Amino acid sequence: MGCDRATTLTTDKGMGMERIEADVAVIGSGVGGMCAAALLAHGGYRTIVLEGLSFPGGRYSCIDYKGYRIATGGHMVNHGKDDPIVQTLVEVDAPVIEVKDFNVPIKYRIAGKDLELEGKGGLKRIVDAASRNEAETNAVMAAMYTAMRKQEPSDELSLKDWLHQVTDNTGIHNIFQCQAAAFTGVNAHDFPAGEFVRFLRTYGRLRGTVVPKGTGRAIIEAMGTAIEGKRGQVLTTTRASEILVQDGVAKGVIAERKGKKLHIEATVVISNVGPRKTIELAGRQNFEEGYLNRVAEDVKPSAAMDYIIVSDRPLLDSLLFTPEAQRTESWSPTSLFWPEEAPEGKHVIEGYAAPLSTEDYDPREEYEVFLQDLKQEFPMFEECGGRILLARQFCGDWPVNRCYQGYDPPQETPITFLYNVGDGVKPSGWVGASGAAMSGRWVAEEVKQRLRPTNGIR
């Protein structure tokens, strides 16, 4: 379905290869690649998605484990109907996804009290609880007002250094650290101050978060249905091994599927595996020095430790930030939204902690610190029948994001018709899955402007 009658090409090595012709080959079925693929398939482009893993969606998917539906990464839609993910689903007539509003309180635990961040003046209350005096609170709020409304701080300054201009109060710094790390896996000392403001502005002007039934996987599969409905294909367990380039122009992809090689001849190649991997697949010799240096310097994966905790009695009824914990930034009451995604009577929390130094840490030490945080923040843990279901790291090739917030290179590459999408090339101000989706939408629009679709005739 969705591809030309297969023909066999003989390679130099005398091995047969199945050949597939397409307008667009997308490497990776994460949310950025799937947005681009769905929009292009909907626009009449013959589209094939190549996913190396056995399941689609990458870090915006889920796996069922011991009766629990566990997200493989993010599992929310940041901006509801304003989110580029939802806009894409609507534009491609994808099957409808059930969602719920993220309608639990957001709280900060400061000096032993859980303070709700709500409505006008919410942030001031939180800062005030950590503040030494009224003058300090007012100075921080004035700096925020200036940054958000009058003069955005420079990206040359980190969020930490920007805040340090106003206060050295660790308690206040940790409030901002929670915000920075919880959404991006980037610590405040690595987060460009201007980018932090742009991220807050995006959230401020758009609708609130919604939680899809079936996690991001439901969204990915809906996009897959839309792609297949337009004669496209999504192939899992199909790993790209080479991006073909000739005279500075993308020509297609070589992939492997169950021990056999596929040659996908495509006018456009969209890579959703991150700019570093794209260079490896296409060959360094095909990129000019400046681009190679930019990617090497700027594209670094962000990291976090992540823990799935289950209990027989509920431990949490809010999204809780704990700036006074040793390491753990946030605790999310996952099972409150879709209780049927856990065994009956069981409650699920996700604990999230960015290591102090993203590039130099020991996960075993981080885990020990987490256990201390868990004991401190949830003294009722054992009494409520709590246990750790899963402990994992997001890092390296399975990171929080493939690029630190604010350092993302453009989606375009020096190779004609080779693009990157995903959370390694997020547009400024957009985080996580929404940022990945925005990149996919941009590339789809760019392709539509530059190339006419085959519309099934080749």
Next chain:
Amino acid sequence: MSIDIDEAMCTGCGCCVLICPEGAVDDLPSFVARIDEDLCTECLECIDGCPNQALGVC
């Protein structure tokens, strides 16, 4: 046949822990995957589910 784990490639992402239908994989406390060979049926789901290509057949 058995499943081999390249510890240098494994990042403790937990995908193999989740994907194994027999619950034969754990990654605590080292954050490197370990397979309980008594539970493993060699279905190879873990290999196809590893984003780091850290698992293989030996």
